[in-house]
Amino acid sequence: MARLNLWRWGVFGLAGLYFLVPLAASVVFTVDVPGQGLTVDAYTQIVGTGGFGSSLLLSLELALATIAVVLLLMVPAMVALRLGAPKLRPVVEVVCSLPLVVPPIAFVAGIVTVLKWGPEHLSRTPLFQTFVAIQNPDFPVVLVLAYVVMALPFVYRALDAGLRAIDVPTLVEAARSCGASWPQALVQAVLPNLRGALLNASFLTLALVLGEFTVAQLLxxxxxxxxxxxxSGSQAQLSVAVSVMSLLVTWLLLLVLAGFGGRSRTTSRG
Amino acid sequence: MKTKENVATSNTTDKAATVEFRGLRREFGPTVALDGLDLTVRPGELVALLGPSGCGKTTALRMLAGFERPDSGEVLVDGEDVTRVPAHRRDAGMVFQSYSLFPHLDTVDNVAFGLRMRGVRTGERRARAAELLELVGLADKGGRYPHQLSGGQQQRVALARALALRPRVLLLDEPLSALDAKVRLTLREEIRRLQQELGITTLFVTHDQEEALSMADRVAVMHAGKLEQCAAPAELYGRPATAFVAEFVGTMSRIPGRVSDGVVDVLGQRLPVDGAAPQAGEVDVLVRPEAVRVAADADGKARVLATSFLGAAVRITVRLADGSEVKADLPAHEAADLVAGAPVSVSLPERPVLAAERTV
Incomplete structure (x- = not known):
């Protein structure tokens, strides 16, 4: 037993070092400026640098929109799959896993091609305006669409694990025999039991969108x-400080999401 | 503080419903689940649908609940065709085989779920749920979540939930088969007591004949999507209408005999045939183990094959001279010297017997 504990602590320590050393190095690099000693200038500068607030806000908006769209798309689809066509599950699983196989660079190349081709051929139709609208820099819908596709594998897996843990057909039938219509059965009987899975899916999507670079940059x-x-090109210290901060922001958001999930559990009890 | 009886009266449905299945037919691909089922359940009656797995009993129940549509035929409740009515407007409470409580709700909210769907106010529905929990003997478990309850307790809550909307029909889909033997016994008595107190028309699906015979007013034996016989337990056991019923309900042995003019020659005895006699010729006589007499007899042509101790009785398997096997139940003290290999003689009481076509 003691030996096992030793092993556990050893592994735990190694893992901790692996994660913490780069992080600590980053933090030290940002606060320890040669010749000036310890300073938090890099962090105070962040707020002053142009684009910080707007880009962070844009990322958060994109994340929220992506989470909403991907859940609205996947939850009904997967519940329907469970109830109506369990045999199609492997097909959907493969389709949802495709974004893992197709590299983002290839994916974005495809999107760029479509975005170029579209306006050329549709310039005389109202669809032209659609192409303009989804590329609105204030809120690029095309990024949401791309992120929805990229989040599919993670959302699929999170929801699938959640659905495996409950007996969806029986819950729906039990709710229906209690006088619940189809939508009521889904919202009142199935969704509350998927809360963990929905949170996991949201976590993963949030982390994905906040960290996504390739598609956004190329578009x-x-x-x-x-x-x-x-x-980062111009101000090395500033860029590392921003990375550290973005890490903290992501953690904070995840904590908020987790707290939100925990609180809704207690309210449903009352 | 209400007594249990008061609670029960306040739950009694104003008028119990009649349920009628008319020519129900349903195919799932190549398999025929229901092949023209006709059955009428009288108001306030508990009818058990009994049969081997795949005989269509669950499909019939699910049609009444509204979870399945028949290919043809109709389901009537109080003479009203409900075949096209969606499940949530059927006014039927259902208890499922697997634990079907909502894991995210405590027992009170589980029971009150249907009332919430109906838009009943919180206070009112919680009071009603507490009342129902008292009815199933779980008044003190109001704040528990399903995962904190035993299987038997979960099924009690499920029963309370099914009764919460004062349904016209109560449907039980093998509610006891996931429970262990002791709990099963007590719960089955309790379901029966509740059903009689509330006077609610109830359909109970089971593959356990003991359960069906001990609980039901009438037992409907189903086979291959059709109704074989629907009768009171005693009649079903004593006068099975078909050979299938005879052999599915209780234990039946087949003894070869020869029938002529309504009298059958069997084991050297001439006994009248009960009910419609098959055409003259070779038949099988169907006998219950408790109706077979076995006596030690040094000249007997039959041999004891095996004995198994059942408590009050001993079940003896005997091989007759012609090779067929017969099971007999004897009081334990009479069976003491009947060991495997002992020569015995077998006889039947002088009563009419059931005869069936010879099956090889």
Whole structure:
């Protein structure tokens, strides 16, 4: 037993070092300026640098929109799959896993091609305006669409694990025999039992969108990750400080999401 | 403080419903689940649907609940065709085989779920839920979540939930088969007591004949999507209408005999045939183990094959001279010297017997 504990602590310590050393190095690098001693200038500068607030806000908006769209798309689809066509599950699983196989660079190349081709051929139709609208730099819908596709594998897996843990057909039938219509059965009987899975899916999507660089950069938008890279060229310390801060922001958001999930559990009890 | 009886009266449905299945037919791909089922359940009656797995009993119940649509035929409740009515407007409470409580709700909210769907105010529905929990003997478990309850307790809550909307029909889909033997016994008595107190028309699906015979007013034996016989337990056991019922309900042995003019020659005895006699010729006589007499007899042509101790009785398997096997139940003290291999003689009481076509 003692030996096992020793092993556990050893592994735990190694893992901790692996994660903490780079992080600590980053923090030290940002606060320990040669010749000036310890200073938090790098962090105070962040707020002053142009684009910080707007890019972070854009990333958060994109994340929220992506979470909403991907959940609205996947939850009904997967519940329907469970109830109506369990045999199609492997097909959907493969389709949802494709974004893992297709590299983002290839994916974005495809999107760019479509975005170029569309306006050329549709310039005389109302669809032209659609193409313009989804590329609005204030809120690029095309990024949401791309992120929804990229989040599919993670959302699929999170929801699938959640659905495996409950007996969806029986819960729906029990609710229906209690006088619940189809939508009521889904919202009141199935969704509350998927809360963990929904939170997991949201976590993963949030982390994905906040950290996504390739697609946003190549399509020419400036969410948070792109902004970090852009400022890093000129001000090394500032860019690392921003990375550390973005890490903290992500953690904070995840904690808020987790707290939100925990609180809704207690309210449903009352 | 209400007594249990008061609670029960306040739950009694104003008028119990009649349920009628008319020519129900349903195919799932190549398999025929229901092949023209006709059955009428009288108001306030508990009818058990009994049969081997795949005989269509669950499908029939689910049609009444509204979870399945028949290919043809109709389901009537109080003479009203409900075949096209969606499940949530059927006014039927259902208890499922697997634990079907909502894991995110405590027992009170589980029971009150249907009332919430109906838009009953919180205070009112919680009071009603507490009342129902008292009815199933779980008044003190109001704040528990399903995962904190035993299987038997979960099924009690499920029963309370099914009764919460004062349904016209109560449907039980093998509610006891996931429970262990002791709990099963007590819960089955309790379900029966509740059903009689409330006077609610109830359909109970089971593959356990003991359960069906001990609980039901009438037992409907189903086979291959059709109703074989629907009768009171005693009649079903004593006068099975078909050979299938005879052999599915209780234990039946087949003894070869020869029938002529309504009298059958069997084991050297001539006994009248009960009910419609098959055509003259070779038949099988169907006998219950408790109706077979076995006596030690040094000249007997039959041999004891095996004995198994059942408590009050001993079940003896005997091989007759022609090779067929017969099971007999004897009081334990009479069976003491009947060991495997002992020569015995077998006889039947002088009563009419059931005869069936010879099956090889």
């Amino acid at each position: 020419g938008f400036r969410p948070f990750a792109v902004w970090i890279v852009n400022v």
